[in-house]
Amino acid sequence: MLQMAPETMRELAHHVADLLIERSVRLPGERAWEGDFKDALADRLDEDPPEAGRPAREVIDRAARDVLSNTLRLDHPRSFGFVPTCPTWPGVLADFIASGFNVNAATWLVASGPSQLESVVIGWFRRWFGLPDGAGGLMTSGGSAAALHGLVAAREAAGNPERAVAYMSDQSHSAQVRAARIVGIAPDRIRVLPTDTSGRLDPGAVTAAMAADRAAGCTPLVVCANAGTPTRGAVDPLPALADICAAERVWLHVDAAYGGFAILTPRGAAALEGIDRADSINVDPHKWLFQPYEAGAILVRDAGTLERAFAIQHDVLQDSVWGARHANLADQGIQLSRSFRALKVWMSIQTFGMAAFRAAIENGLDLAARAAEHAGRCRTLELVSASLGIVCFRVNPGGLNEYALARLNRKVLAHVFWGEQAFLSSTMVNGRFVLRLCILNHNTTWDDVRETLDTVERSAREVDEGGWRKPQEPGAG
Ligand SMILES: *Cc1c(COP(=O)(O)O)cnc(C)c1O
Numbered sequence: 001m002l003q004m005a006p007e008t009m010r011e012l013a014h015h016v017a018d019l020l021i022e023r024s025v026r027l028p029g030e031r032a033w034e035g036d037f038k039d040a041l042a043d044r045l046d047e048d049p050p051e052a053g054r055p056a057r058e059v060i061d062r063a064a065r066d067v068l069s070n071t072l073r074l075d076h077p078r079s080f081g082f083v084p085t086c087p088t089w090p091g092v093l094a095d096f097i098a099s100g101f102n103v104n105a106a107t108w109l110v111a112s113g114p115s116q117l118e119s120v121v122i123g124w125f126r127r128w129f130g131l132p133d134g135a136g137g138l139m140t141s142g143g144s145a146a147a148l149h150g151l152v153a154a155r156e157a158a159g160n161p162e163r164a165v166a167y168m169s170d171q172s173h174s175a176q177v178r179a180a181r182i183v184g185i186a187p188d189r190i191r192v193l194p195t196d197t198s199g200r201l202d203p204g205a206v207t208a209a210m211a212a213d214r215a216a217g218c219t220p221l222v223v224c225a226n227a228g229t230p231t232r233g234a235v236d237p238l239p240a241l242a243d244i245c246a247a248e249r250v251w252l253h254v255d256a257a258y259g260g261f262a263i264l265t266p267r268g269a270a271a272l273e274g275i276d277r278a279d280s281i282n283v284d285p286h287k288w289l290f291q292p293y294e295a296g297a298i299l300v301r302d303a304g305t306l307e308r309a310f311a312i313q314h315d316v317l318q319d320s321v322w323g324a325r326h327a328n329l330a331d332q333g334i335q336l337s338r339s340f341r342a343l344k345v346w347m348s349i350q351t352f353g354m355a356a357f358r359a360a361i362e363n364g365l366d367l368a369a370r371a372a373e374h375a376g377r378c379r380t381l382e383l384v385s386a387s388l389g390i391v392c393f394r395v396n397p398g399g400l401n402e403y404a405l406a407r408l409n410r411k412v413l414a415h416v417f418w419g420e421q422a423f424l425s426s427t428m429v430n431g432r433f434v435l436r437l438c439i440l441n442h443n444t445t446w447d448d449v450r451e452t453l454d455t456v457e458r459s460a461r462e463v464d465e466g467g468w469r470k471p472q473e474p475g476a477g
Pocket of ligand 1: 083141142143144145173175228229230255256257258259284296
């Protein structure tokens with residue numbers, strides 16, 4: 001009933017491969033963003049599931065045309081908004097293979113090979129971040145899930161204290177706040193501390209907040225530090241925070257979701273100094289390690305904390321104790337059934353080798369440094385910040401107040417968004433509206449970056465002359 005003849009399977013797989021390869025060849029010449037409004041897409045897609053099937057090829061082509069076309073192309077070489085990624089082809093194939101082999105990486109009995117490979121990949125990450133032998137972890141859907149695992153481990157290690165407090169900066173990702181909420185830290189005990197003008201947490205403010213909390217009968221539980229803030233790539237003073245956490249016996253969690261894999265380069269390793277002292281680290285291979293979504297990972301200094309927090313015996317799984325000295329990964333996290341995420345990391349690194357991955361990360365760092373230099377030199381652009389692959393800048397022709405500058409830059413953003421083959425996003429730095437480039441794509445060249453900056457300058461002139469009008473700004477409607 002639900003089977004296909006081998007010939008049909010082969011033909012469809014070839015068709016899909018052609019579709020993907022043609023897409024990647026065409027991509028640089030296309031717009032970086034496509035999307036449509038809710039009503040238009042509802043008109044095209046809302047329907048009851050059909051009682052009888054349709055030709056598979058038609059279904060695939062319809063998905064490609066009506067659904068998948070309406071996305072930001074995060075792998076476009078001029079897609080610099082938010083945190084983009086550009087997966088390697090072996091990584092994409094690995095997801096296909098893992099589905100085809102129908103792997104459930106839940107327990108050793110069910111998936112010993114995949115479980116061992118996941119421990120190999122986690123071992124690589126562990127060593128890259130300088131964590132000791134007893135450290136461990138597992139692959140997750142992404143950085144948000146990984147952060148949650150880190151905070152659950154923190155709570156477990158502290159003996160599930162009441163009135164627990166989490167400390168983080170006003171630059172921390174919402175994923176850290178959410179993880180703290182989910183582990184049961186009351187909103188009024190999530191201390192969001194102000195940062196200095198470079199976006200870094202002030203260790204003195206952390207110490208002072210902890211003292212005040214202890215005096216009020218609360219228990220400092222965890223410091224969530226940043227190794228690459230989402231806004232501007234800032235790295236909190238990790239060595240000083242590690243000292244405080246050691247002295248106060250507080251868990252140090254580091255959010256290295258996007259910035260972490262920069263550690264594979266000398267510049268990144270210098271920027272992330274002290275990260276090896278973390279109790280847990282969340283990283284996203286689906287960002288700067290060029291993997292398809294979803295690929296996150298949590299690393300913990302003491303592998304046992306995850307198992308102590310998550311493992312629960314159940315009769316229906318009693319056979320899964322088969323074998324010895326192995327981890328049942330489902331006992332270390334929130335998922336029982338788990339896709340085989342480690343395969344994509346392993347296959348792409350086996351295929352290209354670490355030298356190529358390091359060079360690809362260096363490429364991002366180089367281009368960001370060059371973009372910063374270029375923006376600093378341009379008369380109409382003002383460089384605001386540059387760190388770990390993220391460059392914040394704004395159009396500033398001079399003589400405008402903050403309000404007028406924000407208005408102008410918003411217009412420029414909309415102009416690029418609607419009219420050009422590039423995508424960037426905006427954020428706030430020290431209260432100023434800025435444009436933001438996140439340059440991680442291994443296919444991005446200096447021409448892509450320079451043309452995008454030229455586009456911004458040109459847009460600023462056109463916006464100035466009032467020659468450009470479009471009905472909506474991004475995000476509206
Ligand atoms: C992307 C990101 C997250 C969230 O990770 P997801 O994989 O999207 O769940 C958290 N922190 C930082 C710094 C990020 O860049």
